[in-house]
Amino acid sequence: MCGILGIIAPPGEEVSIDRRALLAMRDTMEMRGPDSAGWFADRNVAFAHRRLAIRDRDGGAQPWFSDDKQCLLVYNGEIYNDGALRDELTGLGHRFQTHCDTEVVMAAYHEWGTDCVSKFRGMFAFGLYDFRDDSLFLARDRFGIKPLFLTQIDNELAFASSIPALLAHPHMRKKPNFSVISHYLTTFRITLRRETMFQGVWQLLPGETLVSRGGQMQIDRYWDYPTEQNTVRDDRAAVEELNLLLRDVVKMRLASDVPVGMLMSGGVDSNVIATMVRETTSDGMTGKCGGGDEGNSLDFLHARHCADHLKFDYDEVRVGPAEYLECWQQLLDQYATPVSTPSDVVILRLAEEMKRTVGVVLGGEGADELFHGYAVQHWAGQDFDRAAGLDAGTWDASPAGARIFRGSLKTQYGRDRFTSQVDHYFALNSLIPTAAKPAVFRNWAWQAADEDRQMIDSYAKSFAETPGESTSQTYARFLHGANLEALLSRLDTATMAAGLEARVPYTDHELVERMWRIPQSVHIDVAGDEQAPYLSSGALEARGSLRSKRVLRGLADRLLPATLAQRPKASFPTPVVSWMTGAWADWARDTLLTSPFGHEVFEPSFLQEMADNLPQAGMWPWPVLNVCRWGDRQFAA
Numbered sequence: 001m002c003g004i005l006g007i008i009a010p011p012g013e014e015v016s017i018d019r020r021a022l023l024a025m026r027d028t029m030e031m032r033g034p035d036s037a038g039w040f041a042d043r044n045v046a047f048a049h050r051r052l053a054i055r056d057r058d059g060g061a062q063p064w065f066s067d068d069k070q071c072l073l074v075y076n077g078e079i080y081n082d083g084a085l086r087d088e089l090t091g092l093g094h095r096f097q098t099h100c101d102t103e104v105v106m107a108a109y110h111e112w113g114t115d116c117v118s119k120f121r122g123m124f125a126f127g128l129y130d131f132r133d134d135s136l137f138l139a140r141d142r143f144g145i146k147p148l149f150l151t152q153i154d155n156e157l158a159f160a161s162s163i164p165a166l167l168a169h170p171h172m173r174k175k176p177n178f179s180v181i182s183h184y185l186t187t188f189r190i191t192l193r194r195e196t197m198f199q200g201v202w203q204l205l206p207g208e209t210l211v212s213r214g215g216q217m218q219i220d221r222y223w224d225y226p227t228e229q230n231t232v233r234d235d236r237a238a239v240e241e242l243n244l245l246l247r248d249v250v251k252m253r254l255a256s257d258v259p260v261g262m263l264m265s266g267g268v269d270s271n272v273i274a275t276m277v278r279e280t281t282s283d284g285m286t287g288k289c290g291g292g293d294e295g296n297s298l299d300f301l302h303a304r305h306c307a308d309h310l311k312f313d314y315d316e317v318r319v320g321p322a323e324y325l326e327c328w329q330q331l332l333d334q335y336a337t338p339v340s341t342p343s344d345v346v347i348l349r350l351a352e353e354m355k356r357t358v359g360v361v362l363g364g365e366g367a368d369e370l371f372h373g374y375a376v377q378h379w380a381g382q383d384f385d386r387a388a389g390l391d392a393g394t395w396d397a398s399p400a401g402a403r404i405f406r407g408s409l410k411t412q413y414g415r416d417r418f419t420s421q422v423d424h425y426f427a428l429n430s431l432i433p434t435a436a437k438p439a440v441f442r443n444w445a446w447q448a449a450d451e452d453r454q455m456i457d458s459y460a461k462s463f464a465e466t467p468g469e470s471t472s473q474t475y476a477r478f479l480h481g482a483n484l485e486a487l488l489s490r491l492d493t494a495t496m497a498a499g500l501e502a503r504v505p506y507t508d509h510e511l512v513e514r515m516w517r518i519p520q521s522v523h524i525d526v527a528g529d530e531q532a533p534y535l536s537s538g539a540l541e542a543r544g545s546l547r548s549k550r551v552l553r554g555l556a557d558r559l560l561p562a563t564l565a566q567r568p569k570a571s572f573p574t575p576v577v578s579w580m581t582g583a584w585a586d587w588a589r590d591t592l593l594t595s596p597f598g599h600e601v602f603e604p605s606f607l608q609e610m611a612d613n614l615p616q617a618g619m620w621p622w623p624v625l626n627v628c629r630w631g632d633r634q635f636a637a
Helices: 019-032 082-091 101-119 163-167 178-187 235-252 268-280 297-310 321-335 343-354 367-371 375-392 399-413 421-429 434-440 443-448 450-463 471-496 509-516 537-542 550-559 576-581 585-594 596-601 604-612 621-634
Strands: 002-008 036-042 045-051 071-079 122-130 135-140 149-153 156-160 201-203 208-213 216-221 260-263 286-292 313-319 360-362 501-503
Touching (some): 002 019, 002 122, 019 163, 071 101, 082 101, 101 122, 101 208, 149 163, 163 201, 163 321, 178 450, 260 268, 260 343, 268 367, 268 550, 297 313, 321 343, 321 471, 321 621, 367 509, 367 550, 375 471, 421 450, 434 450, 434 604, 450 471, 576 585, 585 596, 585 621, 596 604, 596 621, 604 621
Antiparallel strands (some): 002 045, 002 156, 036 045, 071 122, 208 216
């Protein structure tokens, strides 16, 4: 993997910064690309690159010029079908000097123009300047595995793999984006569609391209979810289709000129991938599991069981509260954003340990989003649609059934009516809800956050993108988009901080398209012996009646012992709540009471109450502490 950077001034002008400033921006991304670095600056274009060499380690130095010197490329990613593309392009007259996929990306652009992205199977973010018509072409992979941030500084457009690279521009003026800060307090997500925590710094969304020419900028979406469903309604047929597809997907992601390892959680997602890795290669394979040193030993036990079953070289990374706190601050500094979830730090420590012996790791991100693994969230659309049907008189429930259903809604949500899908979604998924925020923020900051209207409007827009869907289908699409992007951002941040490449087989777009066409009822349903299948999602899950991730678990049943195939959902265990009330209690209280940024934007009474009641606060202090520490570093120093 790599770090890319570009600054484009209008044609006829020169880039405003000198070589020293350009290289300083580039080298904020040194950990993304510790193996080599390059740059080019002439007239209105300045490109720079940090390289993590994985394939063709001696070739592929960037920025990369086309043979005719008319196009310049900086590229971050892996194109897994580069062999097939290389053969196709060779047949069309192109000649190659290296085995690096960077050269394939350039040749593909020369052959197919901006449509080249539809040919790529992999993860990527790149910038390409075409001197023939003075145009800039930017692209990001379909699911956002690789990041791409942009900002306008005076009359120049700058892009980079990381926000700190843009913040290092000598003319950059940093301002917090309170709409995104408020969104983070509710969801743990550090972006709100295009927007980031910094005003004026935004991202190209997954599956998008941007062309800038003659002062005009056009953004297009080149990929979207298929809307049609296939006729596969038999569980065994769906499992067999997944079996054949996933084997090819995993095999593609093992191609590397450096050793490959596995991030292992002991859950079904990584267990299935690990099994297919072992069936593909007899080479030695390293696998590691991570978690807090107070974590449930069963999480490590299942990972070790899988590693022993597959004869992996296995080890554990246990992170204590002091080490965790240090790494947390490291991530805040390296990526200039709050840390999204408690698992980020564990993944960083895992990546640092894996980097000692391998250059690439495979992970299981994307399986829950694709295979309907969030049982309550994936079924909760039924709650909204049934409640709306009762209100409209279109759900023909018996009086007793309606009464029982509404009771289960009140137990789960605290109410039994919802004004919209967005209202229902946030009733289900909020940490700090909008209703509480006038007491959380100082009034000026709450106004700067537009009282969450931008957040609500953004979600409403996302939910309305495909009319005619059921609410469950809408939520599934949203989870696979926004939730997956957040997880992939977390993975990229943590692994790149260690100079390690992470590959995620469940995000292969051909696999996603095929699995997306399978009806939802094949992926998730209610157990046939459930006497009240109309109960709310939370009630059904509590009764053990929601059967989620059925296709993937069906495949796991073929490949693994039952204890590994049917293990409930798990992730790297991180006991931050107990640490905030134990080992970190003094630090957390002191931060809440003394943070300059925190006291500038949050109500002092809110911070005091939280500091005085940490044991009762649950996870609320996590995002608040992150915002305080992030703000102190970025704006109060």
